[in-house]
Amino acid sequence: MKKIILSVALITSSSLLIADSNKEIKQEAKIAIMKMGKALKTNMKKNLKAGGVLQAASFCLQNASEIEKKVNDSYPKGITVKRVSLKYRNPANKPSIDEEKVLKQIQSDVEAKKEIPKMIVKEVSKNSYKVYKPIFINKDVCLVCHGSKQVRDKEAYKLIKEKYPNDKAVDYKKGDFRGAFVVDIVKSK
Numbered sequence: 001m002k003k004i005i006l007s008v009a010l011i012t013s014s015s016l017l018i019a020d021s022n023k024e025i026k027q028e029a030k031i032a033i034m035k036m037g038k039a040l041k042t043n044m045k046k047n048l049k050a051g052g053v054l055q056a057a058s059f060c061l062q063n064a065s066e067i068e069k070k071v072n073d074s075y076p077k078g079i080t081v082k083r084v085s086l087k088y089r090n091p092a093n094k095p096s097i098d099e100e101k102v103l104k105q106i107q108s109d110v111e112a113k114k115e116i117p118k119m120i121v122k123e124v125s126k127n128s129y130k131v132y133k134p135i136f137i138n139k140d141v142c143l144v145c146h147g148s149k150q151v152r153d154k155e156a157y158k159l160i161k162e163k164y165p166n167d168k169a170v171d172y173k174k175g176d177f178r179g180a181f182v183v184d185i186v187k188s189k
């Protein structure tokens with residue numbers, strides 16, 4: 001009897017531990033994504049306002065990778081953030097096989113009209129996690145550079161296509177699943 005109680009207690013406390021550590025992981029990921037999202041968004045907004053879509057596109061083409069690198073350098077050790085997509089524009093944002101599986105699962109859940117969690121935590125190995133935050137085409141302005149031929153800005157898209165001749169990130173509609181922020185977290189313990 002004692003044995004049973006003890007093992008029940010052990011099981012409950014260890015699952016509590018998992019729930020707790022995921023909470024902590026999610027919190028770390030959230031902070032990291034907010035910083036990256038803000039950096040990308042602020043620059044996009046500033047350039048759209050100052051010079052319209054063409055300037056925003058050209059700024060993005062020249063500086064997105066550098067902005068990402070700078071923000072990544074500012075994180076605590078063991079944390080990196082990137083964006084991935086099944087239909088990627090920048091080949092640097094091509095998902096790995098693991099990441100592709102998760103993106104495809106989200107895509108099919110979206111199609112099945114299931115509720116999509118704000119964040120998905122995957123344990124890669126002991127002390128190593130990937131946290132996914134789905135990204136949607138949530139604003140009309142996204143379509144100017146990611147929409148169909150009819151709605152895209154022609155001039156801006158010409159620049160985009162020059163830099164990314166194999167661009168897949170078009171023909172989206174408002175509300176579509178676009179990809180995800182992926183936070184890699186490696187715990188040093």
Ligand code: HEC
Nearest residue numbers: 056057060064083085088089090093136141142145169179
């Ligand atoms: C002015 C043009 C422009 C607008 C507007 C724009 N994007 Fe992009 N987007 C780009 C370019 C160029 C890239 C590739 C460069 C990069 O960021 O790595 C990109 C890349 C991305 C990526 C990374 C994955 C990939 O395909 O490489 C995501 C996710 C993304 N955009 C989502 C959005 C969303 C959501 C919106 C609306 C809120 C938006 N974009 C608006 C031009 C634009």
